[in-house]
Amino acid sequence: MSNDAPRDTRIPVIRELTHADMETLHQLEKQIFPDPWPKESFDEIFNNPDWRALIAEVNAEIVGYACILVSAGEMHLANIAVVEAWRRKSVARRLLERILELAIAEKCAMILLEVRVSNSGARAFYERNGFKELYTRKRYYRKPVEDALVMVRYLA
Template identity: 50%
Template sequence: MENHKRSFALSNGTAKPASDLVIRPMADGDIDAILDMENAVFSDPWPRMAFVEQLKGPYWGAIVAEHAGVVIGYACYLVVADESHLTNIAVTPEHRRKSVAKLLLERILQIVADLDCTLILLEVRPSNREAIGFYEKYGFDLLYRRPNYYRRPIEDALVMVRHLTDNED
């Protein structure tokens, strides 16, 4: 790292993303494909309007991972003062364990750090072991448990946090 500016490269030498993977802002034209993924991946998917609103920032936003012209993952964030939230993240099943989510998270950490956020929060279902494994790998710790947070099916949420400091990686 050349100076004090925070950098969120999460690579540890084992990353293996496709070389033609592009991380870019979500656009209107992505929403149909994103909705297909969202409906396939989640039991309580976001409606179209939630994604439409994501594109109207400036204190929230969404990015996608595109491989060979096809969107294979996406992530959304929200900023409230110096706190940020990772509000959504998903990768298509056939592209998992290839560091796609890592690259999406890395970009969001950079975006919210540039907006002077000092931490990033998220909620996750306790039953979602793969997501919890991903978040733990990238420095999120359990903050508290929020009872009956989710619907379809009803489930508690684990609230996790990662502090964003100059030396954290």
């Protein structure tokens, strides 16, 4: 392909969270989740070097994000979300690709996550991307109260 070919600007760019994203992120979190993270939880990302957050952006619009924590050689995928209009367009897959790169760079043995047992879409996404069910954590979530499924993807 020629270098002069127009770039597909609708492919999301994955980048690190900045302070300028915080208000939008908070609004999206409230739109997407029934029990959104409070603002202070996102602030923690800037205060604790073990936390990272990635933003998926298309033409300066945030279309998805993910928050990860590296601890004791394991990566915890704490949060991943894509705005409704951008779902099933591989935005989360691209975020996960970057997360995998970071996990490998950090020499993590595995990526762990929790997901609501009723969240069939997210469970299908994780299964499609190599995560396996480990066990159930009873009444892990609030608003509404629900069990969490703990899932893992081991890294070679």
